[in-house]
Amino acid sequence: MAARRLWSWRKAAELRVGARGLTGKHDYDLLVIGGGSGGLACSKEAAQYDKKVAVLDYVEPSPKGTRWGLGGTCVNVGCIPKKLMHHGALLGNAIKDAKNYGWDISLPVHHDWSVMANAIQDHVKSLNWGHFVQLQDKKVKYLNFKGVFVDQHTIQGESRKGEKTRLTAENIVLAAGGRPRYPVDIPGAELGISSDDLFWLQESPGKTLVIGASYVALECAGFLTGIGLDTSLMVRSIPLRGFDQQMAHLVTDYMMSYGTRIFWKCTPVKIEKLNSGKLQVVWKNLESNVEERESFDTVMWAIGRTPVTQDLCLDKAGVQINPETRKVIVGANEETSVSHIYAIGDIAEGRPELTPPAIKAGKMLAHRLYGKSAQLMDYDNVATTVFTPLEYGCVGLSEEEAVRRHGEDSVEIYHAYYKPLELTVAQRDVTQCYVKMICLHEDDQRILGLHFIGPNAGEVIQGFALGIKCNATYSQLVSTVGIHPTCAEEVNKLNITKRSGLDATVTSC
Incomplete structure (x- = not known):
């Protein structure tokens, strides 16, 4: 029934286009190209100022023919299905852990x-419908064009x-996002799928080779391994x-111990379909x-x-x-080379390819255009998390970037290897659970970056991101009492520096 209502509304919207009268010089005050997170946020916020707003959203099918609905990459083929599949894999490991807890x-x-x-696909479709309803409620014209x-x-x-x-339109916002890249010089590359297809597969991909080393590649390989598939x-x-x-290497070290095979320093030459279908x-x-070969049920590009x-x-x-x-x-x-045309999100040069910055940038742009705001989006110290089997969350500068900007002698690094309590009884390998804080080597030791590998890394990093955004110092951090027993408290307990050469392994409470 919901799908029928969705189709009917979309059809009616297409038939009505052009039927409404002009508002001044143009059809619309604001026209947004792209119905992803940033575009939807910008359009809905602009509509609050009683502006005539339209969103154009059109999903080109993937080379394999995969289609999806309103909401962009995050909702349909990114953050949402990825996190849910990641959680599904974690549940499988939790079941195995449960025996040691008496289950x-x-x-x-x-x-x-x-x-x-x-x-997962049913949940994504419900989100598609929710976005349509929100646009309708806020009187934003949706055009499936x-x-x-x-x-x-x-x-x-x-x-x-x-x-x-x-x-x-008087103002136009480009928010069309991005799509997976395919190689153009590898015979048989068209036989592979991308993340656009993986999340909409009805049947298991089976034995899978993921080609690439991006966060998309690692996350997908991680949850495929976690649900029991032979994954490389x-x-x-x-x-x-x-x-x-x-x-990054601690993440891949854990993935290898977790069961993912990694072919290092390798590049594909060609892909052929065998009579068996593999x-x-x-x-x-x-x-x-040396050339090597192996057969797989599925090859996924994540380059x-x-x-x-x-x-x-x-x-x-x-x-x-x-x-x-x-x-x-x-x-x-967010202004382009044309004064009334703007770009936000993944399509814009120099912007993080992350959903939250796109949403915030879209809202702030609407406020500047119609709400008399002058506040610009701040892209510094945006936190993020890679949802690999052992999660990696970070905010601020990497060690390499901190050294490049400030010099090795001006950077102090506090670090620790720790053991999450909940994984001890489960007898899990915790060798790669690690936290690193990068500070300026000065009196106040302002924190430049924080990196955390362990369970629920995103939940841990989110709270500390506020402190780093507020220019927190090492002394302020360690004077804050941690919550025991948690993984997050290991950040507050940091006291060993890399410079000291001392063993950074946490051995007790």
């Missing part, structure tokens, strides 16, 4: 992909049936580029220069993402992009 559970346990997938620029104020929208409509990861150079590399992958070891700028005809509006990254060049106020 009478028959092992081994078995996982049903279709049950998990259907439940693919939009391209005709000129600086005009967008041509095209429906799935090829019907075209021209729309004009192929890494060409370094894991989690842009993150602290000591932390995919044979041929790859080269870059260190030995990065590309901004959706190529088909927007930005040149007709004079919007400049970075030719290397294809992202839209923006100023501190």
Whole structure:
């Protein structure tokens, strides 16, 4: 019934387009291209100022034909299904741990992909519907159109049936996000899937090779391993580029002990479909220069993402992009090279590819446009978490970046290896549970960055992010009494520096 109502509303919205009268010079005060987190936040906030607002959202099917609804990457093929599948994998491990806590559970346990997938996909569809309802409630026009620029104020929208409509707006916001990148020089690359497809599979992917070392690659390989699938990861150079590399390697060390095979310093050469239906992958070891091969049920590409700028005809509006990254060049106020055209989220150059900054940037942009605000989005010290089997949360500078900016002698690093209490009775390997705090080596020792690997890392880092945003110092942090027994308290107990060379292993309360 909900799906039928959703279709009916969408159809009615398409038929009504152009029927409403003009408001002044243009059809709309604000036109947003992209119905993801940032675009929806901006449009709904602008509508609060009694402005006439429209959102164009059109999902191009993946090369495998996968489609989804309103809400963008995060809702449909990113944060939400990823976290739920990650949680599903953690539950499997919790069942195994439960025996040591006295629970009478028959092992081994078995996982049903279709049950998990259907439940998650139903939840995602409910979120799609929720976004439609919110837009309707706030009187934001939803248009299931693919939009391209005709000129600086005009967008041509095209429906799935090829019907075209021209729309004009005083201000335009680009929030079209990005899509997974596919290799163009590897024969058989089209036989692989991407994360866009993985979260909408109805059947288990089976034995899987994930190619890439991004957080998407590690997270997907992690939960696939966690639900019991034979999973391998192929890494060409370094894991989690842009993150602290000591932390990144602790993450991959744990993944290997967890059961994920990692092919280091390897790059795919070709993929072939065998008569059995399996995919044979041929790859080269870059260190030995030897070719190897193995067959898999599924090959998933996770080699990065590309901004959706190529088909927007930005040149007709004079919007400049970075030719290397294809992202839209923006100023501190999200303005592009055209004064009334803005860009937020993953499509914008130099912005973190994260949902919360896009949402906040979208809301703040609406306030500047219509609410007489002058406040700019602050992109410094944005916290994030990689939801690998052992989670990695961080905020602020990596060790490498801190040393680059301030010099090695000006940086003090406090660190500790610790044991989460709940994992001791379960007899889990906790070798990689680690916390590192990077400070300026001065009297006040202002905290430059905090990195945490362990259970619930995102929940831990979120609270400390406020302190770091407020320029907290090491002395302030350690003077704060921790909650015992928790993993988070290990941050407040940090007292060993790397410079000292002392053993950083926590041995007792």
